[in-house]
Amino acid sequence: MNTLPLVLVSVLLYVAGAFASLLLASNERLGIRCAGLAGSAAALAGLAASAPALLSGQTLDFASSGPFPFARFVVHFDLLAALMVFVISLLALAASVYSLSYVREYEGRGAWAMGFFMNLFIASMLALVVVDNAFYFLIFFEMMSLASYFLVISEQSNEAVKAGFLYFLIAHAGSVLIMLAFFLLYQHSGSLDFASFRHLHLSTPLASAVFLLAFFGFGAKAGMVPLHGWLPRAHPAAPSHASAMMSGVMVKIGIFGIIRVGVDILGATTTWWGLLVLAIGGISAVLGVLYALAEHDIKRLLAYHSVENIGIILMGVGAGMVGMATHQPLLAVLGLLAGLYHLLNHAVFKGLLFLGAGSVVFRLHTKDMEKMGGLGRRMPLTALTFLIGAMAISALPPLNGFVSEWFTYQSLFTMSLQGSFLIRLAGPIVVVMLAITGALAVMCFVKVYGVSFSGAPRSPHAAEAREVPAPMIAGMALLALACIALGLGAALVAPVIAHIASQLAATGAIDVASQTLVYPGSATRTALSTPLVAILLAGGLLVTVVLGGLYREQRQKRRHGGDAWACGYAHDPRMVVSAGNFAKPLREMFAPLYRLRQQADPSPAMRHSLSWLTGAASWMEPRFDDNIVAPMLRGIHWLGRQVQRLQHGDFRIYCLYIVAALVILIVLTAA
Amino acid sequence: MQTMIFLAILQALVLLAVAPLFSGLSRVLRAKMHSRRGPGVLQDYRDLVKLLKRQDVATADSGPIFRVMPYVLFGSMLAIATVLPLVTTRSPLGAAGDLITVVYLFALSRFFFSLSGLDTGSTFGAIGASRELTLGVLVEPIMMLALFVAALIEGTTNLGGIGLGIATGHYVSPTAIALAGAAFGFAAFIEMGKMPFDLAEAEQELQEGPLTEYSGSALALLKWGLALKKLVVAQMFLGVFIPFGQASEMTAAALAFAAAVAAVKLLVVFLLSALVENSVARGRFMLTPKVTWIGFGVASLAFVFYLTGL
Numbered sequence: 001m002n003t004l005p006l007v008l009v010s011v012l013l014y015v016a017g018a019f020a021s022l023l024l025a026s027n028e029r030l031g032i033r034c035a036g037l038a039g040s041a042a043a044l045a046g047l048a049a050s051a052p053a054l055l056s057g058q059t060l061d062f063a064s065s066g067p068f069p070f071a072r073f074v075v076h077f078d079l080l081a082a083l084m085v086f087v088i089s090l091l092a093l094a095a096s097v098y099s100l101s102y103v104r105e106y107e108g109r110g111a112w113a114m115g116f117f118m119n120l121f122i123a124s125m126l127a128l129v130v131v132d133n134a135f136y137f138l139i140f141f142e143m144m145s146l147a148s149y150f151l152v153i154s155e156q157s158n159e160a161v162k163a164g165f166l167y168f169l170i171a172h173a174g175s176v177l178i179m180l181a182f183f184l185l186y187q188h189s190g191s192l193d194f195a196s197f198r199h200l201h202l203s204t205p206l207a208s209a210v211f212l213l214a215f216f217g218f219g220a221k222a223g224m225v226p227l228h229g230w231l232p233r234a235h236p237a238a239p240s241h242a243s244a245m246m247s248g249v250m251v252k253i254g255i256f257g258i259i260r261v262g263v264d265i266l267g268a269t270t271t272w273w274g275l276l277v278l279a280i281g282g283i284s285a286v287l288g289v290l291y292a293l294a295e296h297d298i299k300r301l302l303a304y305h306s307v308e309n310i311g312i313i314l315m316g317v318g319a320g321m322v323g324m325a326t327h328q329p330l331l332a333v334l335g336l337l338a339g340l341y342h343l344l345n346h347a348v349f350k351g352l353l354f355l356g357a358g359s360v361v362f363r364l365h366t367k368d369m370e371k372m373g374g375l376g377r378r379m380p381l382t383a384l385t386f387l388i389g390a391m392a393i394s395a396l397p398p399l400n401g402f403v404s405e406w407f408t409y410q411s412l413f414t415m416s417l418q419g420s421f422l423i424r425l426a427g428p429i430v431v432v433m434l435a436i437t438g439a440l441a442v443m444c445f446v447k448v449y450g451v452s453f454s455g456a457p458r459s460p461h462a463a464e465a466r467e468v469p470a471p472m473i474a475g476m477a478l479l480a481l482a483c484i485a486l487g488l489g490a491a492l493v494a495p496v497i498a499h500i501a502s503q504l505a506a507t508g509a510i511d512v513a514s515q516t517l518v519y520p521g522s523a524t525r526t527a528l529s530t531p532l533v534a535i536l537l538a539g540g541l542l543v544t545v546v547l548g549g550l551y552r553e554q555r556q557k558r559r560h561g562g563d564a565w566a567c568g569y570a571h572d573p574r575m576v577v578s579a580g581n582f583a584k585p586l587r588e589m590f591a592p593l594y595r596l597r598q599q600a601d602p603s604p605a606m607r608h609s610l611s612w613l614t615g616a617a618s619w620m621e622p623r624f625d626d627n628i629v630a631p632m633l634r635g636i637h638w639l640g641r642q643v644q645r646l647q648h649g650d651f652r653i654y655c656l657y658i659v660a661a662l663v664i665l666i667v668l669t670a671a
Numbered sequence: 672m673q674t675m676i677f678l679a680i681l682q683a684l685v686l687l688a689v690a691p692l693f694s695g696l697s698r699v700l701r702a703k704m705h706s707r708r709g710p711g712v713l714q715d716y717r718d719l720v721k722l723l724k725r726q727d728v729a730t731a732d733s734g735p736i737f738r739v740m741p742y743v744l745f746g747s748m749l750a751i752a753t754v755l756p757l758v759t760t761r762s763p764l765g766a767a768g769d770l771i772t773v774v775y776l777f778a779l780s781r782f783f784f785s786l787s788g789l790d791t792g793s794t795f796g797a798i799g800a801s802r803e804l805t806l807g808v809l810v811e812p813i814m815m816l817a818l819f820v821a822a823l824i825e826g827t828t829n830l831g832g833i834g835l836g837i838a839t840g841h842y843v844s845p846t847a848i849a850l851a852g853a854a855f856g857f858a859a860f861i862e863m864g865k866m867p868f869d870l871a872e873a874e875q876e877l878q879e880g881p882l883t884e885y886s887g888s889a890l891a892l893l894k895w896g897l898a899l900k901k902l903v904v905a906q907m908f909l910g911v912f913i914p915f916g917q918a919s920e921m922t923a924a925a926l927a928f929a930a931a932v933a934a935v936k937l938l939v940v941f942l943l944s945a946l947v948e949n950s951v952a953r954g955r956f957m958l959t960p961k962v963t964w965i966g967f968g969v970a971s972l973a974f975v976f977y978l979t980g981l
Binding site: 374376377387391394395396397402405406409410413416417421424425428431432435436438439440442443445446447449450451453454455456516517525526527528529532533536537538539540541543544545547548550551552554555556557558559560561562563564565566567571575576577581582583584585586588589 | 683684687720723724725726727728729730731732733734735736741742743745746747748749750753754764765766767769771772774775776778779781782785786788789790791792793794795796797798800801802804805807808809811812814815816819820822823826827828829832883884887888889891892895896956957960974978
């Protein structure tokens with residue numbers, strides 16, 4: 001079935017929604033509704049386009065010459081693109097439904113622009129993942145960066161503008177590297193089509209150069225350490241449904257680019273590429289979660305978790321690349337499977353968490369967790385969906401985050417089993433990093449949920465909070481259900497993603513699932529059945545309920561009230577642990593790594609060099625004026641004054657001019 | 672298959688039933704080492720019955736998490752108890768007996784356990800939660816690396832598979848296995864909530880801080896669940912690294928023998944851990960990383976031995 005027209009329909013619907021929002025600037029309420037509904041419809045079209053392609057495993061192509069002679073408009077809807085379209089559409093659906101109520105908050109504060117840029121942002125991402133030509137790829141990449149830049153600065157606060165500027169800078173530094181990579185490829189293939197790139201046989205140093213340029217270029221977009229400085233500033237500044245799209249999907253475009261260039265185009269031929277990806281992934285994961293732990297701005301904390309999860313995705317991708325380079329089909333497929341599965345999962349739960357944070361901000365008008373507290377009882381549905389998201393991101397079984405981390409562990413295990421000394425050394429080191437990351441993520445989300453949703457309200461606003469409107473709940477519930485479905489349905493999802501992985505790695509099919517089991521290649525090594533885990537947990541709960549019911553008739557009814565115990569003193573709200581105190585032991589134990597953040601973050605240096613640049617420019621600017629522009633102006637003035645002398649206002653002199661001109665013309669024609 | 676499911680359920684229920692016996696044993700041993708008379712071995716059963724008859728009290732600020740936590744903790748421990756190799760060398764339910772699954776099931780219980788500490792609005796509960804999680808951060812990597820080295824040697828990440836390999840004498844690198852076992856034993860000791868990492872008699876101060884606000888039947892379930900956790904952690908160590916005597920085929924004689932051996936092994940582990948626990952001093956909490964580094968160092972050493980093939 002050719003579902004490509006549906007992709008086009010989806011893109012066009014987003015664009016229509018964007019312009020409807022722009023045109024309805026005077027009637028924002030209608031504009032919000034148009035943008036949200038068009039976005040939802042477009043997302044449904046996107047889901048309808050990608051799901052059949054994913055299930056049938058079919059690759060669709062379309063090519064036309066396009067308006068430019070140097071670049072053909074080529075669409076290559078392979079399985080990777082289909083997965084990305086699926087992820088984008090799923091998140092866009094939740095975010096668009098959510099925006100129907102959420103953006104009302106911004107009425108009179110540029111809600112129309114928000115609808116415009118949001119839909120354009122999603123449309124450009126959708127177009128970006130399906131095009132197969134470097135020129136169009138870059139155009140859509142820039143569109144995506146620009147649209148998201150405007151979303152980041154939509155609050156117009158000082159901090160948002162600053163964050164937006166940093167984002168703009170790093171995004172463009174990244175795209176310059178990507179352009180260079182494509183240019184190198186173009187030089188050798190003579191065409192901008194990715195298809196022509198795929199057939200190239202580059203020498204190893206050149207291929208490595210292209211890979212490094214693309215890796216760091218796309219890595220800046222993905223927010224991997226050390227190019228992550230913009231992410232914790234820019235994502236929190238955007239409105240929450242846009243943060244969900246940025247953290248859930250846009251950073252994945254970076255991963256998509258790395259896979260497209262490193263795996264699909266260059267074929268991951270060199271072992272150290274994969275090891276480099278693994279190393280950066282491990283470092284991103286540990287540092288991302290460690291820095292998240294020290295935050296008490298809820299959205300910034302979630303943004304740091306994106307750095308962490310990008311790291312986990314890169315671990316899988318890196319293991320897969322090592323597998324391709326060392327010709328181990330099982331490892332190649334397992335690694336890419338783990339990476340892509342986590343990509344999908346992270347989009348879902350991070351989107352959910354950002355929407356949840358948005359709901360809290362919607363009611364409380366603050367991002368500071370110290371001013372929340374007790375929201376679990378005042379906003380029960382938001383709290384429940386947020387809890388599911390928090391459990392998923394902490395990789396707790398049987399939810400989706402656990403399944404993809406399990407596959408990541410399995411790919412690292414497979415990698416450690418054989419190969420050179422370096423590979424066997426790297427595997428367990430990354431495993432330890434992943435284990436630390438997992439434990440820290442649990443701590444971090446206990447903190448987030450505990451401080452914001454549990455205990456007593458920490459501010460008057462928190463004490464008066466109400467549940468958010470139905471569309472926002474619906475958006476979050478959709479993603480929460482997806483978290484559960486992608487976890488329990490692992491045995492159905494894993495083969496689909498494994499198919500994508502084996503298409504990318506150009507290997508035969510690898511068996512990863514049967515019935516309710518998922519396993520790495522064969523069930524004899526080890527296996528996981530998330531439904532079984534869920535049944536065991538449910539059975540355990542049942543036994544507990546039965547045991548808890550013993551002697552029930554002999555005890556008094558449960559009493560709910562009174563203060564917490566405080567060693568015999570009167571309980572005081574100020575005694576309660578704050579978000580900062582909670583993570584204090586770790587902040588002291590890992591103090592050197594926190595210091596590293598100040599020392600190794602390139603963004604202050606970048607900002608410094610930039611301030612030098614603007615300083616130099618503002619020094620140059622007057623020179624330019626004084627030495628070139630001003631003399632020219634003076635010359636023109638002088639010329640004008642000379643010309644004025646010809647005009648006396650006396651018509652006899654004008655007649656003289658005419659006669660003189662006639663004489664000259666006659667002489668000229670005669671000659 | 673059906674016998675395995677039956678065995679899984681049976682072993683979980685047996686572990687559940689004897690858990691208060693073992694925690695009572697710990698109390699008796701501690702009293703003996705303190706030169707006290709102490710309560711009897713069955714004291715914990717009497718405590719449980721008494722608590723089950725008492726009223727539940729929750730603080731005004733507490734929410735649903737506080738309510739469900741004892742059930743989740745208990746439930747996840749029971750789930751782990753079904754998959755551990757106890758009397759058989761293989762895990763009775765292999766599909767959930769992967770080492771990663773089990774480690775993350777512990778994380779599930781830790782997540783809710785700590786969250787309940789914050790949920791009450793109690794100061795001590797929250798500090799206890801923070802400490803519990805910090806210990807988790809320090810211990811989980813040790814556990815994971817030690818198990819991973821053993822898994823690499825035996826070529827499977829299934830707990831039963833690793834145990835089977837060790838039981839049948841398949842060592843590529845015996846030193847590495849021994850060191851990994853030592854590191855895992857160290858981590859298991861901490862996970863069992865023992866001194867110097869925890870002092871259960873002064874609950875509000877350390878690891879069991881989230882218990883502060885519990886009372887009545889909820890506290891009974893929690894105490895029982897934590898006793899079960901100690902047993903489960905100890906058995907996880909035994910089942911993987913000291914799987915000797917566990918039945919490899921399903922005959923009644925082999926199983927009965929294995930059950931007796933399992934009981935003896937658990938007794939020895941509890942005896943040894945009581946000895947260690949009562950003969951070390953308690954350190955400041957902020958110094959625990961200095962102690963846990965030893966465990967991590969041993970696990971790393973195991974990895975190096977494996978890597979060099981010694």
